[in-house]
Amino acid sequence: MERPRVLIVGGGFAGVQCARGLERELSESEAEISLITPDDYQLYLPLLPQVASGVLAPEAVAPALRRVLRRTRIVPGAAIGVDTSAKVCVVRLITGELVNQRYDWIVLTPGSVTRTFDIPGLDRRARGMKTLAEAVWLRDHVIAQLDLAAVTHDEAERAARLRFVVAGGGYSGTETVACLQRLTSAAASRYRRVDPRWIKWHLIDHAPKLLPELGDRLGHKALQIITARGTQVSLGVSVSAVSEGSVTLTDGRTLASHTLIWTTGVTASPLIDTLGAETVHGRLAVRADLQVPGMEGVFALGDAAAVPDLAAARGAGDGPPPVCPPTAQHAMRQGRRAARNVAAVLRGRPTRPYEHRNLGLVVDLGGRDALARPLGVELSGLPARLVTRGYHVAALRTSNARCRTVANWLLDATTGNDFFRTGYLAGQPATLSGFEGTGEYPTPERVRELAHDSSVAGEC
Template identity: 45%
Template sequence: MSRPRIVIVGAGFAGYRAARTLARMSRGKADITLLNPTDYFLYLPLLPQVAVGILEPRRVAVSLSGTLRRVRLVLGEADGIEMDARTVHYTDPEGGEGTLGYDRLVLAVGSVNKLLPIPGIAEHAHGFRGLPEALYLRDHVTRQIELAAATDDPGTCSARCTFVVVGAGYTGTEVAAHGRMFTDSLVRRHPLREGMRPRWMLLDIAPRVLPEMDERLSDTADRVLRQRGVEVRMGTSVKEATHDGVLLTDGEFVRTRSLVWCVGVRPDPLVESTGQPLERGRLVVDPFLQVPGRPEVFACGDAAAVPDLDNPGRFTPMTAQHAWRQGKAAAVNVAASCGVGERRPYRHRDLGFVVDLGGMQAAADPLGIPLSGPVAGAVTRGYHLAAMPGNRVRVAADWLLDAVLPRQSVQLGLVRSWSVPLDTASPELARVPGRPEEREEADENITEIIDNTEKAQLAGAEPAPHRPGPEPAKSRPGGEPAKSRPGGEPARNQPEPAGNRKTKPAAGRRGAHPAPGPVKRDDTSAEGDQGDS
């Protein structure tokens, strides 16, 4: 009898756990293939510490080949799935195309940045969903403080020292908390004009910080942020972003060069190409994580709508904790479908959440017990060390070094312009707004303006006034509001912009969506925000 071919798409929390569990259970009696754009598992909850220089980047990147024995790694991004043919189409990092056949398929493609149709966000916001984004943000913040210290213009200095974070969930709260401490340390080395201090703003339309957590812990985080000097603006968000700053929903215009987008995530659009039933963009599965009508296909993590058996009629939230445990459950049920062990429905009781607020401050509720301050800080770091599948000693060593030595505040030369735009390779925003016919009319109008201007200049007369045609429609989100990836690195099974690779239409293949904004690119599994654990 031939060995079953098991293909796992995605190596986030769910995919990595599924691969590791299957490798142990199969004992070499199955061909396990892991398809992922990178050769590492990214521990997203510690990404804010990479962005401020506490941890070195490789500390949160766990080698797949080094920790997953008896698993074949294929580097590439899934383009589409043909379930009738039992094949997965993918594109490798150099643009080559390939297919993988399977007997069992585990879809763990995760999530991508959640984008909203706000003017200027695609061009001027910094994402925060991958290692390159964290490193770009660190370079950008360092550059802004250094340039602010060198300028004589108070307005420019103030704009460069103002940092706006949108999204007060786990990731946004940690970025603002750590970021404020980071810029304070930079200013000690690069003194600003008299009376100038870095300004951090945390915005969210929610009524309070960390709305997913117990109100007492939310109050703790709010207090720590305000004591540290972060302006917490709840019930407020960004209405428009420009090169010079952001217009808030309350009418205030804030001059800034730094807009960090931590609004959350949406399921990876790949699941839409399967043609299977969806629930708010997530692939519908049964309690055993199988796709109805496709017993050979399993799904877990952010991309799967898993029934919450303890709350009938509801689905488990998109958190790293659920993704990690669903990965194991999917592996157990895949093995059972191959005749090894018995299948089990997915059940899970939350173990609590942890939020690192920098220094010795944190908010945590392990097993429902609310903690704050240094005790919560110790619990938070202990939890991360226990949860990480590798690099624990290196992470602990970096924490120790950060406690006794000053951080290095140098640019790595990753930022070549004033901005690292948010990657928007997702369906909800088009590069040119409006329907195709409206875009054609807009192009014709632009051509007419240019032609009239040139003719007028040649004739020495004033150009004829232009009468605009229909206004292009505003971008509208395509369904459920992404894991955006920064310059150079793809996010978990997030396709590259269509202009950067060749695609060919096929049944069940994901359609190409051009990435809006500049081609130069830039926000666990979580709240929609992988920051929780």
């Protein structure tokens, strides 16, 4: 008898946690588990700013999936469409070949991509902090600006090279500007013709507060820390245009700069649009047990799903319950619940709703600075530093990654950093859509055609 096929789409926090859970919940004879992902590692996103600043090596935040998963079949590609009526997932392999993967149950965890707007020049000039490739490229780019500033005799050109703009005052943007500002300040001491005082970092956000999720006191503390280091923070402001050598803001200012780092939030993967299903602010609408209404055998979770936040709903009064924010904390716990619910369905047992108590938030500002709010307790200084780094080490999936991360931190604290360029993607176009692959998704109608197209290869 053929085993039921459980197909997981996406190798992020939710997908990998679901696969791990299914390996524990189900025996090998009960189901065949497959995971579709273009990468053979699980990226730990919260530490990407430290990769960009050179504190951590890329390997430290990217545990190999084959260390994490034992029985799961890994399909090297990206899902570009799902025909839920035919129970077929259309996959573009890393070779570019299209294949149709059939399933009995599918768990959609395609994650999110950087949210962009129709701003002139943004698609060609902005860089994100969402993938490992972006972090590595960005480190090279920032150091290249110092190299170029050190050899030019044009003062205006030098000023533009040494001005860096980060859009987005959330966790990613604040940690990115904090870590990279420390990188450029330390690196400047190695250059004869670059004065650290010439380096200008700007953090802009349309919101009136920095890190509002941390609360007023810790948000203000974060603002104090990064401004004390020399970063200029502009709130209530956004980007109106980007050119090769300048960033124009909505308040009328034009900043001469060759660097715009775009971290203004995320939106669900374009894969969700191929389903033709109900969405909530772009995220796939799901029930509390993570199943998609009206789609047999389909579960969805993580950043791409609007999962009802039952814990928050208790204090929200009347009206529809709020949805879980797109955080790693929720994604991992939803992955565990999804694994249990898929196993329950396969065995003919009832599912249970996802419910989670928020454990708190942590922000690493580089050096000795950190802020944390575990279980509602506000921390700063050394206690926050210990909580923040302890949380990150515990969240990494393998002992190998934990050892690499701790070793990198110790090396950075004792011997400092080496500021060099790797030459990664030198001379190649680097765009948000190119790094995150957001332009390769067909329409729902085209997905149905591909699912029934005999010229498309079958199982790979």
